[in-house]
Amino acid sequence: MKEEEQLIMLPGPTNVPPRVMRAMLKPIINHRGPEFKELMERLTEDAKRVFGTKGDIVILSSSGTGGVECSLSNIVSSGDKVMIPVHGVFSQRVKQIIERVGGKAVEVPVDWSRAVTIEQIEDALKKEKGTKAIAVVYNETSTGVKTKCLKEVGELCNERGLLFVVDAISILGGDVLPVDNWHVDICVTGSQKCLMCPPGLALLSVSEKAWSTIEKNKSQAHYFNLLPYREFQKEGQTPYTPAIPLFFALDEAFQTIKEEGLEVIFKRHKLCAEALYSAAENLGLELFADREFRSNTVIAVKNPKGILDKDLRELLRKKYRIVIAGGMGKLKGTMFRIGSMGVVSRFEILSVVSALESALADLGYRSAIGEGVSTAREIFEKSS
């Protein structure tokens, strides 16, 4: 395999800072020994800060999807109603998991270019008595759509005693999500998105309210059963052997996050997204998400007429060494997606915009070369 440094502008995995990569090379330690305990305690504290929670933190050696399954299988008993607004591939997946673990998924169908509104949730709740929990995908990785009413849904869940589960995989650490303030009972994210780590870990926050349901729940889950994680956490351990190098990487990533500061990071993500959106619009490209629901971390762009994202992506990868994603599920072949998470700044954004306009020109797209870069530059200059 030819080993070539590429700019990974995917909606996960994302570019990993060299110091985070190097952290994986720390000598392997005993996961039942004092060094791991020290590491776990620091990781937990740092994660709490990033999640904005005083609740518990669980770190799973699995992908984010494993984390989502974990969040649901631990609170859903057979026949339990869980509401899920569906507006993309990952909310479809949440729905599927609810059903798989024995629950009854109450789907709130939403136009895929938009996210659910609090009114839609309230209406759906009126129709579905006895709903136990509401699960929301905060940032639909498949569409670049951000849910705007998360705080309101949290308040509603809090008032009515419902559990609130948030899939924040492609957004936590890149955009505002104060877990406790917004009454999120279980929040899930993955290591390979805004947290700038390699893939392989899922992180969950768990509230006291969630624990009291989990304790009573009969789950078939073993590896994803949360109770042993809480038990072993007391000793600074995980119940099963953890993916140690990824824990080291996460530790280093949390230090970089602490150094930069969450508020600064959120602003940086917002600015980079704005630069990408403006550049795309000035290049005459059509964005997938409705303006008010645009994500700050995943930018979805419709294929320009006569150009296949497949060709565009291959050209970007081979000729320009920049990797972006295509559409998923029913959106396959209709769009391309740019991940703007974690390690993103002027450098990455100007690189991807210049390569994009250049590759589009290669494919015969009529736009004045330089328009995109000039627009993106303006956004950055205005902010500094």
Place this chain on the structure above:
Amino acid sequence: MKEEEQLIMLPGPTNVPPRVMRAMLKPIINHRGPEFKELMERLTEDAKRVFGTKGDIVILSSSGTGGVECSLSNIVSSGDKVMIPVHGVFSQRVKQIIERVGGKAVEVPVDWSRAVTIEQIEDALKKEKGTKAIAVVYNETSTGVKTKCLKEVGELCNERGLLFVVDAISILGGDVLPVDNWHVDICVTGSQKCLMCPPGLALLSVSEKAWSTIEKNKSQAHYFNLLPYREFQKEGQTPYTPAIPLFFALDEAFQTIKEEGLEVIFKRHKLCAEALYSAAENLGLELFADREFRSNTVIAVKNPKGILDKDLRELLRKKYRIVIAGGMGKLKGTMFRIGSMGVVSRFEILSVVSALESALADLGYRSAIGEGVSTAREIFEKSS
């Protein structure tokens, strides 16, 4: 945290060769792109060679326990009888998982210092009509006991149409296990044992016979549902984002295995275990496993009278920079365990034996210093 190179003589994680560690630093790639496909295809071929199978290989981003749950949840439907000889903590865990995923565990109780015999299996089968599968822990990591009748159980399963599941986590790649020849339908291992990788991956082989059950099975598993893995494998992908750096590490580890050759590796493990067992006996230490069931990869030694393994282990770690394990479950506080897997040779064995006799002397154990090393040395010299 003080970062100090230690000799990790645990029954997992184990020492990882520097070249395998370094492989984790390869630039992150798109798990939906051509580089990952190439990697997956090579990994699958190499894994098939190590497992000795023409069946399918599935690589999960999870610990070995996740792999064991996966192997069972995919074939066990509600009420299905699965036989499990229980002779240690990990076979207890398999039993627990069988029950967790809805099966009826048919326990064959075995003395913990021994493994099940084919006669015990046959007797148990006579009593339990309608058994669907037999699960066996090949190497009990908690006791250093190796099951000797695996081939015979496989033949029996093959004749009677039962599924044969083998937990080979702390042994595959370190001792003989020709999966197809021994009629193993699902064989599970972890990356951090004999395969010399960091922890975080589970590998499974799946036979055609297993697939035909899996296809009909109603499983609650989502992340561990095997069907999507088979589907995505066709494209050289995994259904969910894989722990990419660990896949790179596994790739490099497979190359070192190919270079040395499986037969040579098995002999090396056998020799190292022999040196450890002989040294321990000559130091007057009592081994936990009955002679005929001694493992070549995990060496369990009873605490000498008046010495706590806790003190011994702490001394070894702090003063001699060698990490070994204690007892588990009901054996906690009664023994210490030495992992002799993956990166093991004269160097590691002589280091651990000399440190062990030295630490034992520190704790007031009466033995002639040098006895252990001299015995181990003899074993190595005889063989060369």
